[in-house]
Amino acid sequence: MLSVRAVRHLRDFTLDVTLSVRQGETLVLIGENGAGKSTVLNLISGILTPDAGEIVLGERTLYSSEERIDVPAESRKIGHLFQSYALFPHMTVFENVAFGLRCRKVPRPEIASSVANQLAAMNLADLSDVNVGRLSGGQRQRVALARALVLDPDILLLDEPLAAVDMRAQGAMRKELHDRIRNAGIPCIVVTHNLGDALELGNRICLIEEGRVVADGAPEEVLSMRDNGFIASFAGPGPHNGLMPRAPITGHCGGPPDFQPL
Numbered sequence: 001m002l003s004v005r006a007v008r009h010l011r012d013f014t015l016d017v018t019l020s021v022r023q024g025e026t027l028v029l030i031g032e033n034g035a036g037k038s039t040v041l042n043l044i045s046g047i048l049t050p051d052a053g054e055i056v057l058g059e060r061t062l063y064s065s066e067e068r069i070d071v072p073a074e075s076r077k078i079g080h081l082f083q084s085y086a087l088f089p090h091m092t093v094f095e096n097v098a099f100g101l102r103c104r105k106v107p108r109p110e111i112a113s114s115v116a117n118q119l120a121a122m123n124l125a126d127l128s129d130v131n132v133g134r135l136s137g138g139q140r141q142r143v144a145l146a147r148a149l150v151l152d153p154d155i156l157l158l159d160e161p162l163a164a165v166d167m168r169a170q171g172a173m174r175k176e177l178h179d180r181i182r183n184a185g186i187p188c189i190v191v192t193h194n195l196g197d198a199l200e201l202g203n204r205i206c207l208i209e210e211g212r213v214v215a216d217g218a219p220e221e222v223l224s225m226r227d228n229g230f231i232a233s234f235a236g237p238g239p240h241n242g243l244m245p246r247a248p249i250t251g252h253c254g255g256p257p258d259f260q261p262l
């Protein structure tokens, strides 16, 4: 179980979110550009430090402003797939996937077998010795996912995991993600602008607007709010056909747990 209560002052507004994700549950974060979705992931993985609040993963407090606990990013066992991959282009696929394990000082033979297994599982074994700079966007995204999964993480944070995968490969990749998330049985947070992905991958959808959670519920509940006009931010295409428009949100709801409009 992950539980987050985090405040962080950003350039244009103060992010102030409270959310939780149970074991085996996938929470999908949606919201317009700049709403604060990636910042939430960065606060959980330790790349950014909250200005106040508390982040607890299982039995472990990762951050607490009251108890002055701030576990550094490298000591958190978190699989974080970044929107921009954050891979090393001059290093091989193997070296990129091994990077987090090396930082954790995992013994070399264990790194070799873990990385080989992960690459095989993701059909990347043939690219093991290829420099990442030579790969396509979709291939890089799979390498970034392999790097997140090879850590055997306690939680998965996936920022736009299918954005760079071409349409033809998206179906297979979405299914693979779905299976892996389910099999991992750990909390997972996915940021996406794609409603089809949100429905396919998520047990719950959380809508963020200017750093605040304005809706949090089962996908069908959040969608019915959309259908009833409480949320206009993804009122465009139908559930399975593409990108959510990034227009300003014109309606609010009361947020968890009863989703009443303001």
Ligand SMILES: Nc1ncnc2c1ncn2[C@@H]1O[C@H](COP(=O)(O)OP(=O)(O)OP(=O)(O)O)[C@@H](O)[C@H]1O
Pocket: 009, 010, 011, 012, 031, 032, 033, 034, 035, 036, 037, 038, 039, 040, 083
């Ligand atoms: N380190 C930072 N310090 C101050 N402001 C920041 C920082 N990082 C991001 N911001 C600002 O915080 C806001 C939220 O950005 P964030 O990247 O989290 O949004 P997002 O919802 O993930 O957007 P997108 O869908 O475009 O990726 C933006 O206004 C951004 O300019």
